[in-house]
Amino acid sequence: MKLRYKILSILLVFSILTSCGSKENKAVEAHHDEEEAHENEVSLTPEQFKVANIQLGLVSEKALSGTIRVNGLLDLPPQSKVSLSTPFAGILKSTNMLQGKKVRKGEAVAVLEHPDYIEVQQSYLELKSQSNYAKADFERQQELAKEQVNAQKSLQKAESDYQILMAKFNAVKSKLKLMNINISNLDKGNLTNTITLYSPINGYITTVNKNIGAMVNSNDVILEIADTEHLHAELTVYEKDVPKLKIGQKVRFVLANEQKERMATVYLIGKEISAERTINIHCHLDEEDAHLIPGMYLQALVESGVKKMLSLPEDAIVDFEGDKYVFVAQTSENKNEHRFKMLKVNLGVAELGYVAIEIPELKDIQNEQFVLKGAYDLLSQLKNREEEEEGGHGH
Template sequence: MKKSIIFLSLATSILLFSCKKDETENKEEKVTTEVNAKEEANANVKEVELNEAQYSASKIQLGQILQKNLSDVVRINGTTELPAQSQADVSSFLSGTITNINVNLGDYVKKGQTIATIDSPEYIQLQEEYIISKNTLEYLELEFKRQQTLRAENVNSEKTFQKTKSDLNIERARYQSLSNRLSLVNSSPSSISKSLRIVSPISGNIATIPVKIGTNIMAGQSLFTIVDNSQIHLDLLVYEKDMPYIKVGQKVSFTFTNIDKSEVTATIFSINKSFEPGTKTVLVHANIDKVPETLIPGLYVNALVHIGEKTVDALPNEAIVKADGREFIFVLEDAHEEEGGKSYHFQRIEVKTGVSELGYTQVTILQQVPKDSQIVLSGAYYIQSHLIKTEGGGGHSH
């Protein structure tokens, strides 16, 4: 019995000793791991010093981490389009010959501005008929009043009175018709003119001029096209699988495929109710919040529809540099006056990157930095090159 108790006590002691040993070893291993991680992080921290001339030459731009919606988005493509009411095909209601063209391609014109003149026999005849009708109407109005007075005194016959009344009503209708026809050609003549003015129906830029001086034109023939690019919007093609996430009022960020990569924003205002012919895509329309002056219809765009409110820490792509299979940013550590000029000290800090869209990348800084730290947004590659050049890929520490 005593042997059993002694054996049990011995086993218990060995077990307790083993547990304490494992616990101690785990703590030591954890401390070692933390120390190694810290040493590895510190090993990746490099410092770079630039003098004032180098700083100016690098065109460095400083700033802070931005909040960007780069996560909850739907990525789609589309084009810039003009609504029908922002385009005009200018023609004449009358035939004639072009005598003057007052604009050139690309010129901006205002609504009602004269852009050409036409010599038109039809216009001359229309004015003649208008003036004759106007004078005839004045005569018939006076004659009607005279016949009305005579009829009240029972001097003339009812037939004569009714004939005068009928003639007056017919001439009034004819005069109104001629007035309307003249208003269609933007004219209300006091004397007969051979030249007909062609005016712009909208404000915008001249897009095409398919005629020249001396061209004989027919009524309805296209003379100019005018576009108002300030009303350009986006036509975006959304696939069937993404349609449940798209709603009117959502914000859209986009860049142009083949030109300036700057980001522009828009707001969805309409969603078509049917698929585009031959595709499984639906057309979604978005108003551009601030239309760039250089924007024209037909440009291809890459767009992100923001379907959520989640935002992430992000920096411009050019703020992030790669070295030794890792990614880094530079933070301004100090700037002070020295003999010979100002000196700038930058610290290279490792980051972890996430989603990248529209020129920005999600970042997580892997060591603590002050909230008001000035980060290099542009010029990071210059600093990295200087670091490699002066330190052989390393750096110096204080």
């Protein structure tokens, strides 16, 4: 009987000890979980938040699948580019045009001079006088013919002489118009040895090929002018991707040395495959930008599918101990504190500066405020705090 009581006593003590040990283990585990959660959080004062230039934002829906990656450049349609020349050789007397200068349609851009210009004007005045005389003679012969005073042959010759002179006169007059010579002034006897060239379009000077005093021949391009208001994206697509193309597809592109994403729309698709087995597609920009320049290189994605994925900018992703993380803003009762939590993220397709993401810990990912810029500053803050804590434990 005594032995039985001893056994029961031992079992009771063991049960109490086991229960206490279990509670202690649970408490330790809870404390460990709390520390681990705390380790992944960082807080900033309003001053630190401002200095770090933290930028918050929501996830974006991007078509990161079903796209065609292509290269290209910004270009202008032929009607938006002008190579200014003149069929009349001369010496460049004056111009104040420089690359980048804005010009209006009809604005004077260059003045040429040459003694031959005088000869054309002189021919005009002489032919004008001769044609007036020939006209009067022809009309007189007509009157004489009516009265049967002269021979028909005289009338025919007078008519022929008048028509020949008028043909020469009109030819010289057209030539003067090409030279931009003011005919009204010329009719008053005002001759000039200069001609003025005018801009045929609104635009910007892109090239100046001649300096003052240089000889300009009839086949020389003096200036080049571009109307950059209607730039388009000219993309090069490989033959294998041609079946995926359709007019109206959206195009996302970024220019070299620029992170800003721009949009365009497929407007024309080439019908000839080059020797490199590619075709060109012509895309209109959704938003015009006067600061863009023809010839800029770009990288683009033609959206050939409609599937969209939740994504963040690449700057929002940080690499820590071999894994990828993002920072999510946390609510704080302290108004003088900005709190952020670092969460592990699974990455998907990465295109044009955006990455498809999955975060298992977040249920309502679309309503979370993510750190889009400044994520590495938060990571540095987190590491510094851990190092300080480890140093304190060491003492």
